[in-house]
Amino acid sequence: MGNDLNQTLGEELVVGLDAGGTRTRVVLAVADVVADADGRPLGEGAAGPGNALTVPVPQLTEHLTEAVADAVPERLRGSVVSVVGGFAGATAASPDDPGHVNARSALIAALRRLGVPAGPVGICSDIEAAFAAAPGTPADGLALVAGTGAVAMRITDRHGTATVDGDGWLLGDDGSGFWIGRAAVRAALRAADGRGPVTVLAETVGRALGLPDEAVPSGRWTRAAREAYRMHLLPAVMAEPPIRLARFAPLVAEAAAAKDAVAQALLDEAADRLTDTVRALEPSPGERIVATGGLLGPDGPLTPRLTARLHALGLTLDWVADGSRGAVALARLAHGGAR
């Protein structure tokens, strides 16, 4: 059975949202999972950031409205019977926590604006939604996010029951894209001032920061070149928000692929740190672990390294692109459609 929009008129529909730190994604699907054999969504939408703690509620409401309007054609809105949103910033256990409260009020306002009669909406964390996106909509296991940030969560009966790291770029997110990007710049500076070994990262990071040619080393450093490099690099980095350091993570992957020893050691350490993060959840061999985030995707720079380390713990990694399909699955469960 296909997912033709004309066929679905009058059929019960569900909406799943994945509201992350950089983007909000929305998927529309039929409520009856049996009728959704090919798994293609009926509609998809996207809009700006959806972190329920850092995006102010009026702006969050705008983004949700835009993404839901994109995904759900006007004439189908009356058929929506269940909505679940997974939100970054809504990781707390209690529905009274600010992230949950903000997410709920923004989502209810967005649905009301669009005339979607969703009834009670479900709010969960983006990590719980990502976990539910794995094949079979698992209820128990481990979730690991490794993108710009890094966090692991134990999921019990579809709810997060323990969190490890996710402490943000200033204090944690060890092994994340930010962590790798900052380490790349640190390695460059350490090579420049003699504390660390030579690495191609000094050149690639310098070029990515737009340093003038004369301040980017090629070959041997002179003392004067080292000083010039620092004097240009530091203000260039400080002129941007710290989180922008995450954009250097791909340079590390490239350098490691080209056998730069510093870059390879750095990715090894990132994988070690993520493994420590998972290990703190006290996994049992054979437990399911669902990963999401760019570092761990099919071509992710940490995928082979982390897969090997988790194998040693008896764990096999499932990767999902994002949590919107998980939110759809949870919306179906909330409606009773998949029981």
Next chain:
Amino acid sequence: MGNDLNQTLGEELVVGLDAGGTRTRVVLAVADVVADADGRPLGEGAAGPGNALTVPVPQLTEHLTEAVADAVPERLRGSVVSVVGGFAGATAASPDDPGHVNARSALIAALRRLGVPAGPVGICSDIEAAFAAAPGTPADGLALVAGTGAVAMRITDRHGTATVDGDGWLLGDDGSGFWIGRAAVRAALRAADGRGPVTVLAETVGRALGLPDEAVPSGRWTRAAREAYRMHLLPAVMAEPPIRLARFAPLVAEAAAAKDAVAQALLDEAADRLTDTVRALEPSPGERIVATGGLLGPDGPLTPRLTARLHALGLTLDWVADGSRGAVALARLAHGGAR
């Protein structure tokens, strides 16, 4: 001969400034070093921050004016023959660098306002001034600053010729007060989520951040207590500028003194990092190394640890409280008074 203000009327005077990231200090002294046998300053003054790169020139001029006015009584201003200022943010080699240019124009404007006819003023970095503050006003050797930030410099003929670290809190300053303070909060979070060992820092950092009693652990952690701790601690830290993490460094010193193993390991690592920073300057055994900054003072938390490590490199640490006396010495040299 004493340093009586009445006696010095008509005598030639010099002014030295130490313009640091948190405070500007000014010292007034007689130009003739032989006449200054007891070394007590004729006048002292202090005002707000003097970093030549981060404090805007009009504000910098205000702070310099206030501190110099404090130190130099009005009727003596006509007797000043030489002024040298050591500025944070003026570490670059070239007098055309922004830090140098800002410092010079602010200092000239301040002296003009106060009617101090100083002639050409000398600008150097606060680190060069601190180095010159050591007994005998040395010309060559190594300087190490370990306060909120951390940087080492090779000084040749009274000028910095190589810099190691000083890369700021985001990218470096390894082993600094900021570094130790952030590590304390990281250790607390890692204890809370099971990645790291138990440490008293979880409790002391939590209390210093004003966490509610029920969110501060005492004794064994439950999973719920761990989650509550993280949920209160993270927003409390993120509500402040990152550099404020430096205020937790004294908690680490206290915990280490009370035999907390995590805190002890942390101070050991800070001392190791500062040693690496010094080592990158390729010191020769017996070279003079002058330190400044709160971590390395007479009761500094890193003083015994770093002293031992530098001994192993054949280096002995001299500590100076700040660079204002060094700036005085440099002002005398500029005037020819000590030659």
